[in-house]
Amino acid sequence: MSTTTELLKGAAELFPGEVVTQAHVRHLDLPAGAGRFALITLDNGLDHTKPTTFGPQSLANLDAAIDQVEKEAADGAITGIGITGKPFIFAVGADLKGVELLKEREDALAIGKGGHDVFRRLSGLAVPTFAYYNGAAMGGGVEVGLHCTYRTVSRALPPSRCPRSSSAWFPAGAAAHCSPT
Amino acid sequence: MPRTIRDVVFVDGVRTPFGKAGPKGIYHETRADDLVVKAIRELLRRNPDLDPARIDEVAIAATTQIGDQGLTLGRTAGILAGLPQSVPGYSIDRMCAGALTAVTSTAGSIAFGAYDVVVAGGVEHMGRHPMGEGVDPNPRFVSEKLVDESALFMGMTAENLHDRYPTITKRRADEYAVRSQEKAAKAYADGKIQQDLVPVSVRRTNAEAGETGWGLVTADEPMRPGTTMESLAGLKTPFRAHGRVTAGNAAGLNDGATASLLAAEDVARELGLPVKMRLVSYAFAGVEPEVMGYGPIPATEKALSKAGLSISDIGLFEINEAFAVQVLAFLEHYGIADDDARVNQYGGAIAYGHPLASSGVRLMTQLARQFEEQPEVRYGLTTMCVGFGMGATVVWENPNFNGGSK
Ligand SMILES: CC(C)(COP(=O)(O)OP(=O)(O)OC[C@H]1O[C@@H](n2cnc3c(N)ncnc32)[C@H](O)[C@@H]1OP(=O)(O)O)[C@@H](O)C(=O)NCCC(=O)NCCS
Numbered sequence: 001m002s003t004t005t006e007l008l009k010g011a012a013e014l015f016p017g018e019v020v021t022q023a024h025v026r027h028l029d030l031p032a033g034a035g036r037f038a039l040i041t042l043d044n045g046l047d048h049t050k051p052t053t054f055g056p057q058s059l060a061n062l063d064a065a066i067d068q069v070e071k072e073a074a075d076g077a078i079t080g081i082g083i084t085g086k087p088f089i090f091a092v093g094a095d096l097k098g099v100e101l102l103k104e105r106e107d108a109l110a111i112g113k114g115g116h117d118v119f120r121r122l123s124g125l126a127v128p129t130f131a132y133y134n135g136a137a138m139g140g141g142v143e144v145g146l147h148c149t150y151r152t153v154s155r156a157l158p159p160s161r162c163p164r165s166s167s168a169w170f171p172a173g174a175a176a177h178c179s180p181t
Numbered sequence: 182m183p184r185t186i187r188d189v190v191f192v193d194g195v196r197t198p199f200g201k202a203g204p205k206g207i208y209h210e211t212r213a214d215d216l217v218v219k220a221i222r223e224l225l226r227r228n229p230d231l232d233p234a235r236i237d238e239v240a241i242a243a244t245t246q247i248g249d250q251g252l253t254l255g256r257t258a259g260i261l262a263g264l265p266q267s268v269p270g271y272s273i274d275r276m277c278a279g280a281l282t283a284v285t286s287t288a289g290s291i292a293f294g295a296y297d298v299v300v301a302g303g304v305e306h307m308g309r310h311p312m313g314e315g316v317d318p319n320p321r322f323v324s325e326k327l328v329d330e331s332a333l334f335m336g337m338t339a340e341n342l343h344d345r346y347p348t349i350t351k352r353r354a355d356e357y358a359v360r361s362q363e364k365a366a367k368a369y370a371d372g373k374i375q376q377d378l379v380p381v382s383v384r385r386t387n388a389e390a391g392e393t394g395w396g397l398v399t400a401d402e403p404m405r406p407g408t409t410m411e412s413l414a415g416l417k418t419p420f421r422a423h424g425r426v427t428a429g430n431a432a433g434l435n436d437g438a439t440a441s442l443l444a445a446e447d448v449a450r451e452l453g454l455p456v457k458m459r460l461v462s463y464a465f466a467g468v469e470p471e472v473m474g475y476g477p478i479p480a481t482e483k484a485l486s487k488a489g490l491s492i493s494d495i496g497l498f499e500i501n502e503a504f505a506v507q508v509l510a511f512l513e514h515y516g517i518a519d520d521d522a523r524v525n526q527y528g529g530a531i532a533y534g535h536p537l538a539s540s541g542v543r544l545m546t547q548l549a550r551q552f553e554e555q556p557e558v559r560y561g562l563t564t565m566c567v568g569f570g571m572g573a574t575v576v577w578e579n580p581n582f583n584g585g586s587k
Contacts, residue, residue: 024394031380031399041394043386084395087384 004063004117011056011111018095019044021058023065027078035079038069041086048088053095054140056111062144063118066125073126081125083144084132093139115140122147133157188446189288191458191577192298194546195223197381199437199534200402202308205390207398208436211383212249213306214258217241220440221262221300223379228442230453233263237296239270240287241440242279242303242538245310246272254304270300274538277503278465278565278573279303280439281541285463285575288443297448302440305536312434312537328569332470335568336420336431339504342474343425346510351425354505355413357519358430358531361502365528366406373527375400377546403433403534430505435534439542457549461560461576462488468570474507476572477564478514484562484574495523495576496558497551499544501565502529511564526551541565541573548577557585 012018024041042062044052054062072078085091094111122129122144131145133153145151197216200207208216225233239259243250255270275282280303287299312335322328331337343349368374381398385391408429418424442454449456464483468475477500485491492515500508502525512519527547530540544563552561559582564574 024392026385026392026394026396028397029399030397031378032375037397039395039397041384043394045386 004114005060007110007117008056008060008063008114011107011114012060014107015055015057017097018055018057019046019050019053021052021054021061021091023062025065025068030079036077037080037082038072038078040065040069040081040083042083042091043086048086048135051089051092051136052085052141053092054115055095056114058095059111059114059118063121066118066121070121070125078127080127080130081122082130082132083122083148084134085137085141086135088135090133090135090137091141091144092136093141093143115143119144119147123149184294186292187294189291189460190444190446190449190456190580191460191545191549192442192444192449192454193224193228193457194439194441194542194549195220195227195377195379196439196539196543196546197437198378198398198401199435199536200308200398201534202306202311202434202436204308204387206308206436207383207396207402208306208381209308209387209390210385211381211436213243213304213309213436213438214249214254214261216306216381216436216438217254217258217302217304217440218261219379219381220302220438221258221264224300224440224442225262228454231298231442234265234267235298235452236264236268236300238287238290238299239264239268240273240283240299240301241270242273242275242283244274244276244279244305244312244537245314246274247315248309250304250306250310259300273303275465275571275573276568277501277535277537278541278567278571279305279538280441281544281563281565281573281575284441284443284541284545288460288463291443291445298442298444298452300440301443302438302542303538303540304438305538306436307434307536308436329471332473332569334420335473335503336426338471338473339426339431339506340421340424342472342504342506342510345472345475346506346513349506349509349513351430353509353519354425354430355410357505357509358413359408359410360520361505361525361528361531362405362408363528364526365404365532368527369400369404373550374547377550401533403435404532426504426506430531432503432530432535435536437534437536437539439539439546441542441545456580458545458552458561458577459580461490461578463573463575466572468572470570473568473570474504474566475510476566476570477507477511477574478572480572480574481511481562481564484576488576490560490576494560495562497526497548497555497561498524499548499561499563500525500529501535501540501544502531503535503566505531507566545575545577552577552579552581555579556581556583558582559585
């Protein structure tokens with residue numbers, strides 16, 4: 001994943017004011033002795049009025065969390081991996097504030113590609129992956145879950161949306177291209 | 182209008198795992214109402230034959246009814262749990278016996294014919310609402326010596342009870358506590374407890390308390406398997422210098438919620454709902470507030486006499502373990518051995534914790550499991566002591582009874 005890491009590092013320098021999303025990894029015991037589970041929570045540390053976004057540093061954080069759970073899965077330490085969001089928000093994709101800072105087409109592409117590369121990793125892990133859409137999800141926020149083996153959508157949620165390509169710097173987070181099975 | 186008293190049955194009971202109160206506890210960032218909502222939803226999920234619109238009442242107990250435990254919890258929790266708006270609800274308080282009183286109050290109404298099916302339960306988040314939060318006892322209690330000052334502090338009433346029963350030593354209390362932990366660990370190993378727990382998703386943002394992000398609680402946090410006489414011997418006696426009550430032989434400060442479904446027996450049969458226990462009788466009694474742990478004795482006397490039973494008819498006991506001394510006083514009164522196999526077979530609150538107003542339904546859920554396993558037992562009872570000097574007892578009949586010996 002070193003190329004993704006470099007790509008994101010380069011982009012992060014262009015975007016110093018990013019509201020950074022952490023990807024917390026917490027372990028839990030599944031009911032009925034079904035094993036140990038790693039749950040990634042996307043959280044920018046702010047309340048629901050500041051939805052969680054994926055800028056370059058945020059993607060790097062998710063990438064690092066996936067490094068950790070990938071290893072745990074390969075070592076047989078966990079039986080499953082999940083990803084979810086802070087209360088009321090799953091993730092709403094690109095940080096639109098960042099879009100304005102990106103003057104070069106290559107930079108935008110770098111972040112877009114970085115996002116796809118990180119999200120795609122969730123489909124290649126040694127254990128099943130689960131996306132729990134617990135709250136608002138748009139663009140890349142939708143896409144990340146489409147790479148998981150399974151998805152659930154909280155009943156508390158209004159229908160999730162993919163913004164039109166013109167307003168998102170990953171084309172609709174590419175969500176349209178990976179339709180859930 | 183001619184009236185027939187109807188039999189009332191315990192259909193099902195569930196609870197959240199119990200947590201330790203405080204900043205490191207599993208529920209520190211979880212609301213109390215969300216805990217009880219989880220329990221109500223789990224009841225509905227487990228009983229798909231029950232149309233939620235058939236529920237006539239939601240009675241939810243909490244001791245400290247403010248904030249997320251206020252706002253007429255039975256009603257608000259019902260809405261939050263997704264019950265139809267037509268289902269009403271209310272709140273109940275009898276301190277430790279809150280959920281037990283939610284059960285008896287609604288059961289009485291079922292017998293009378295006011296309700297067919299109810300939800301009764303309780304919650305206490307002692308982390309968000311420490312014991313005594315916002316209380317304002319009338320100064321007359323002390324000025325007119327209506328109660329001893331110690332009556333307001335449950336741990337002190339437990340020390341007082343040790344004074345009343347000099348034969349109940351710290352050693353006996355500790356031995357009892359060790360057994361409670363052992364029995365609870367065994368019940369977990371045998372899978373007796375988990376089947377009635379609802380997993381709760383919990384969030385943590387404070388890294389000092391452990392891994393952050395969302396987690397899932399599937400087991401009781403307070404348990405201390407491996408507790409020994411040696412590990413208990415050195416614990417402080419916070420309620421009296423050189424006293425006998427310690428953190429090891431008392432229930433702790435805990436967070437948790439319970440909920441149960443009760444129904445008229447004919448309605449349960451008609452709807453195809455399980456019948457886990459049949460209500461026989463219940464009673465409450467007052468005692469001197471400064472020895473509130475004595476309460477279960479007169480309450481049990483009353484409940485047994487109403488049922489026309491004697492203590493020897495009771496094959497299984499679920500006694501809340503607020504303090505070991507309070508259980509031992511009960512056993513000593515009835516001449517039952519400290520380690521009698523009929524008593525708290527799965528261990529008790531010393532191990533699992535005691536989120537005050539929720540605990541009554543935990544006792545019932547455990548008794549229901551024991552009834553299922555032991556069809557030779559006909560009668561069992563759930564009993565608890567209550568702050569300000571009360572006791573509460575419910576006598577239950579085992580619907581699985583096969584005519585056996587007890
Ligand atoms: C007794 C009480 C004051 C203790 O509170 P606490 O000090 O917060 O309790 P803790 O869990 O921190 O335990 C205190 C110490 O005992 C230890 N301890 C507790 N149970 C133990 C056990 N089974 N084995 C070994 N050590 C144990 C703890 O590790 C802790 O040690 P530390 O101080 O070195 O960390 C509190 O639990 C209480 O008030 N209980 C009664 C609740 C009540 O009144 N309910 C209503 C009934 S009507």
